[in-house]
Amino acid sequence: MKLHRKTVNYSLMPEETNPFIEIFNDPEQAAKYADGPAKFMPGFFDLHIMANVLIRERAPSNAHILVHGAGGGLELEALAAKNPQWTFLGVDPAKAMLDEAQRRLGVQNSRVNLHHGFIETAPEGPFDAATSLLTLHFLAADARQTTVSEIVRRLKPGAPFIAAHSSFPQDENERDAWLRRYREFAVASGADPDMADNARNAVAETIPLLDPDIDEAIFRAAGLQNVTMFYAAFTWRGWVGYAP
Ligand SMILES: C[S@@+](CC[C@H](N)C(=O)[O-])C[C@H]1O[C@@H](n2cnc3c(N)ncnc32)[C@H](O)[C@@H]1O
Numbered sequence: 596m597k598l599h600r601k602t603v604n605y606s607l608m609p610e611e612t613n614p615f616i617e618i619f620n621d622p623e624q625a626a627k628y629a630d631g632p633a634k635f636m637p638g639f640f641d642l643h644i645m646a647n648v649l650i651r652e653r654a655p656s657n658a659h660i661l662v663h664g665a666g667g668g669l670e671l672e673a674l675a676a677k678n679p680q681w682t683f684l685g686v687d688p689a690k691a692m693l694d695e696a697q698r699r700l701g702v703q704n705s706r707v708n709l710h711h712g713f714i715e716t717a718p719e720g721p722f723d724a725a726t727s728l729l730t731l732h733f734l735a736a737d738a739r740q741t742t743v744s745e746i747v748r749r750l751k752p753g754a755p756f757i758a759a760h761s762s763f764p765q766d767e768n769e770r771d772a773w774l775r776r777y778r779e780f781a782v783a784s785g786a787d788p789d790m791a792d793n794a795r796n797a798v799a800e801t802i803p804l805l806d807p808d809i810d811e812a813i814f815r816a817a818g819l820q821n822v823t824m825f826y827a828a829f830t831w832r833g834w835v836g837y838a839p
Pocket of ligand 1: 619632663664665666667668669670686687688689692712713714727728729730733734742
């Protein structure tokens, strides 16, 4: 697989060779993306329902929502289906994944703008809520901090930010046990065992995994208030926090 370096600037990425990043830039792989997450993340589709509940606690019926890491369009599709008046900005540096989102959204595209690039160059909003699902784990701690701060800066006061990604204890013994469980969950959920092994190894070797405490510290340092973990399953955590 080849990185499309001309159209995608992955300078914020910890590793240019990260195999997941190659997948997001590959149209064939992006077309298959939707089959993957539910096999690797317990309750993946319930996460969209939870995000919807958390956003609706604060957002108006005509809310404008920022979806960070919007490639594939799965959470855009879920949120748009339940909220016919919401409008969305989806941000993602991978063209193939944005194309896939556009294809999936069909008629809902009329309420969705897609920004091909990173958050730093995205429209300023302000937004009534933001999500970043299965995305922030690809960023090293410094880039993660900058990215979360840029998202929070674009929110109206009190607006919720919902993030969920790979985050689990990184001390040696615990780390291996959770990675093994990540692999076993995927196989038990129908993933091909070789593919599950590859995913486990790619997560272990190429993703800048952080402890949940460090993720929470990043959210707080970005100014988010009342940061609360609302989701925890094997190697995954989800939080909600509110813009100052
Ligand atoms: C695992 S997919 C998750 C897609 C979607 N949020 C979901 O839950 O199905 C990760 C997405 O994040 C995007 N991504 C990677 N780094 C990013 C960054 N710095 N800013 C925004 N999106 C990024 C990838 O291109 C990819 O589309």
